[in-house]
Amino acid sequence: MKDSNSGKFIYALVEGDGERIYKVRGIGNGAVYSLPEGKIAAVVGDVHSTRVRPERRNLMAHRAILAHLLELGTVLPMRFGIIAANSRAVHELLAANASRIEEQLLRVHNRVEMGLRVSWDVGNIYEYFVSSHPILREMRDRLVNEGDSASRDEKIELGRLFDRLVNDERQKHTERVTEVLQNYCEEVTSNSPKKEREVMNLACLVDREAQSEFEKGVFDASKLFNNDFLFDYNGPWAPHNFVDLDLETPTAKKTKKAG
Numbered sequence: 349m350k351d352s353n354s355g356k357f358i359y360a361l362v363e364g365d366g367e368r369i370y371k372v373r374g375i376g377n378g379a380v381y382s383l384p385e386g387k388i389a390a391v392v393g394d395v396h397s398t399r400v401r402p403e404r405r406n407l408m409a410h411r412a413i414l415a416h417l418l419e420l421g422t423v424l425p426m427r428f429g430i431i432a433a434n435s436r437a438v439h440e441l442l443a444a445n446a447s448r449i450e451e452q453l454l455r456v457h458n459r460v461e462m463g464l465r466v467s468w469d470v471g472n473i474y475e476y477f478v479s480s481h482p483i484l485r486e487m488r489d490r491l492v493n494e495g496d497s498a499s500r501d502e503k504i505e506l507g508r509l510f511d512r513l514v515n516d517e518r519q520k521h522t523e524r525v526t527e528v529l530q531n532y533c534e535e536v537t538s539n540s541p542k543k544e545r546e547v548m549n550l551a552c553l554v555d556r557e558a559q560s561e562f563e564k565g566v567f568d569a570s571k572l573f574n575n576d577f578l579f580d581y582n583g584p585w586a587p588h589n590f591v592d593l594d595l596e597t598p599t600a601k602k603t604k605k606a607g
Contacts, residue, residue: 352435356383356392357400359413360586361424361442361449363457364389372416375400375409383435385442388449391417392438395431402428414586422457424449424593425586437597444598452593459534460584462554462562466525466547469578473545474510476576481513514544521577522548525569532558532565537589547577551589559584 357375365384374380374393382389391413400406410428417423432438442449470476478485487506491498518541525548526536533552541549554562563581570579 354394354396354434355398356390356432356435356438357395358390358392358426358430358432358438359410360391360417360426361453362389362391362417363387363422363453370413370416372413373409374413375406380413383438383442385439386446388442388446388453390438390442391423392432398431400429400431418460418584418586422453422459423586424452424456424591425588440598441595445593445595448593448595452591456553456587456590458556459553459587459590460556460559461587461589462533462552462559462581462583463585464525464529464548464550464552464566464579464581466521466550466573467543467545467578467580468547468576470545470576473514477510477513484509484513518547521573522550524572525550528569528572529562529565532562535590539589553587553590554584556584 359374359380362382364382365387366382367384368382368389370380370382370391372380375395376393378393378395380391380393382391407428414423414425432441468476478488484506487509491502491506494502522538526538529536529550529552533554535553537551539549539551541547552562566579566581570577573579
């Protein structure tokens with residue numbers, strides 16, 4: 349049961365000029381529905397708190413709703429935890445930012461996000477770099493020979509050299525893969541690797557009907573590398589990495605971040 353005066357957890361922004369109830373349950377097993385404003389709408393659910401904890405069940409509900417919306421059409425995902433005071437506040441938010449929202453919806457219209465992670469598939473990443481970079485091997489061997497007499501500064505410099513070589517390799521390989529994928533994607537963006545073995549973490553904006561072409565692009569890119577590299581693509585997802593939208597409330601300077 350919808351309550352216009354309750355808080356509204358905003359899951360996403362979509363195209364549409366009519367109210368709609370979705371066949372998916374939201375946080376707290378509540379109804380999920382749209383609040384339209386002109387040619388756009390917010391997909392929301394009722395909540396009775398000013399804050400929803402990012403617990404696993406809540407995050408999973410949010411993701412499930414975004415996946416459902418993506419199956420239905422174009423979607424601008426909202427960052428988890430955006431809550432408006434009531435239905436009126438949602439309508440005011442949409443009206444105040446209508447042109448920017450429409451612009452972003454046009455940017456991702458009928459497109460999805462695909463991800464690509466490339467990792468070094470080797471037993472020991474440090475030894476792998478030692479074996480393939482003479483400058484690192486020479487410094488490592490010198491410190492091993494020095495034993496306990498090796499200074500702390502020398503050890504720190506060895507670590508810095510390793511980090512620099514890893515980052516240089518990441519940049520070089522990312523440029524090679526991106527150059528290939530640009531022929532199969534509308535846009536490609538690079539996220540910072542989160543693990544030491546991770547070479548790159550790419551997000552690609554792809555036409556909904558061109559996902560098989562993206563897969564072909566990943567295969568083409570992988571042929572540039574030997575068996576020391578593992579390619580793993582995933583998706584489709586709502587285009588989190590391609591939403592650049594700060595929504596200003598009409599009564600305050602605070603912003604609501606999409607994405």
